[in-house]
Amino acid sequence: MPHDHHDHLSPSGHPYRQDNDGALTYWQTMEIAIRELMIEKGELTPAQIQEQIDAMDARSPANGAAVVARAWTDPDFKKRLLENGSDAAREMGFDIGPMHLVAVENTSDTHNLIVCTLCSCYPRNLLGLPPDWYKTREYRSRAVREPRAVLREFGVELPESTTLRVHDSTADMRYIVLPARPVGTENLNAEDLAKLVTRDSMIGTGLPKAP
Amino acid sequence: MEHPERRWHDMGGDAAGPVPMDSHDFAIWEKRVDALVILGQQRGHFTVDGLRRALEDMGEQAFESMTYYERWVASLNQNLIEAGVYTLEELGTKMEEVKARGDTYGAVQS
Numbered sequence: 001m002p003h004d005h006h007d008h009l010s011p012s013g014h015p016y017r018q019d020n021d022g023a024l025t026y027w028q029t030m031e032i033a034i035r036e037l038m039i040e041k042g043e044l045t046p047a048q049i050q051e052q053i054d055a056m057d058a059r060s061p062a063n064g065a066a067v068v069a070r071a072w073t074d075p076d077f078k079k080r081l082l083e084n085g086s087d088a089a090r091e092m093g094f095d096i097g098p099m100h101l102v103a104v105e106n107t108s109d110t111h112n113l114i115v116c117t118l119c120s121c122y123p124r125n126l127l128g129l130p131p132d133w134y135k136t137r138e139y140r141s142r143a144v145r146e147p148r149a150v151l152r153e154f155g156v157e158l159p160e161s162t163t164l165r166v167h168d169s170t171a172d173m174r175y176i177v178l179p180a181r182p183v184g185t186e187n188l189n190a191e192d193l194a195k196l197v198t199r200d201s202m203i204g205t206g207l208p209k210a211p
Numbered sequence: 212m213e214h215p216e217r218r219w220h221d222m223g224g225d226a227a228g229p230v231p232m233d234s235h236d237f238a239i240w241e242k243r244v245d246a247l248v249i250l251g252q253q254r255g256h257f258t259v260d261g262l263r264r265a266l267e268d269m270g271e272q273a274f275e276s277m278t279y280y281e282r283w284v285a286s287l288n289q290n291l292i293e294a295g296v297y298t299l300e301e302l303g304t305k306m307e308e309v310k311a312r313g314d315t316y317g318a319v320q321s
Contacts, residue, residue: 028240031243042255133231135279138229171260
């Protein structure tokens with residue numbers, strides 16, 4: 001049961017999912033068995049597995065926010081980002097892997113939204129693991145059918161005159177939204193601008209914070 | 212079935228209810244599944260398409276009844292067996308061995 005522990009909230013404010021203290025499940029048993037077999041057969045070491053977990057834990061929306069803030073303050077970088085998102089992100093030192101990253105720009109008259117209707121493809125190397133709602137039937141189905149209604153559920157009301165583009169990701173090609181720079185931020189540097197960039201603003205279900 | 216020409220996972224455009232905003236922190240076993248899926252691919256045993264193929268073949272019932280990483284560990288297992296990393300019998304024996312160690316995830320780690 002995914003939500004047994006609503007009375008115990010983690011530091012992030014989310015309920016803990018049943019973990020080490022719950023009854024061992026069939027699928028947890030399978031994970032342990034696979035891991036131990038791979039180690040016994042010399043496929044992987046425990047250290048390699050832990051390093052991969054640590055690398056994934058270290059990826060967070062802060063990485064994407066740094067890329068966005070750089071694009072807001074460095075027109076040449078922004079041009080490179082829109083031309084080739086993977087190379088521009090690599091230029092900042094982020095490990096993008098083989099993923100083809102496409103940055104799509106929000107402007108005063110255009111808003112972009114990303115989804116993966118087929119599964120859960122997400123720019124995980126830049127934003128970390130996707131939020132649970134991104135993987136739900138409801139979001140996957142409706143983001144391409146009634147995106148304005150979906151955005152309203154996230155508290156985003158777009159003017160009717162705004163063009164809304166919805167981008168459907170694939171396993172090999174993943175989008176990230178370059179949000180529009182908020183007004184009144186002319187005097188902020190990249191570091192302070194990055195603090196305004198939320199995860200949802202890079203998915204398109206949110207807007208950057210006001211300064 | 213609303214669109215018999217599409218498979219169940221091709222759900223873009225279907226009608227559905229409000230987006231559930233519930234969220235959770237990933238458990239260590241989920242992070243381990245994620246890591247094993249990435250590393251299994253890096254070892255050349257399968258591709259992201261192989262992962263997807265097994266997930267899609269599980270069908271809609273699995274999507275509705277299993278959590279995300281439960282489906283991932285099932286797909287990981289299928290791909291590794293197909294790649295010959297271990298046999299179904301080895302998996303079964305190991306799972307019995309793990310279960311015999313205790314009743315909770317924390318207690319059965321070797």
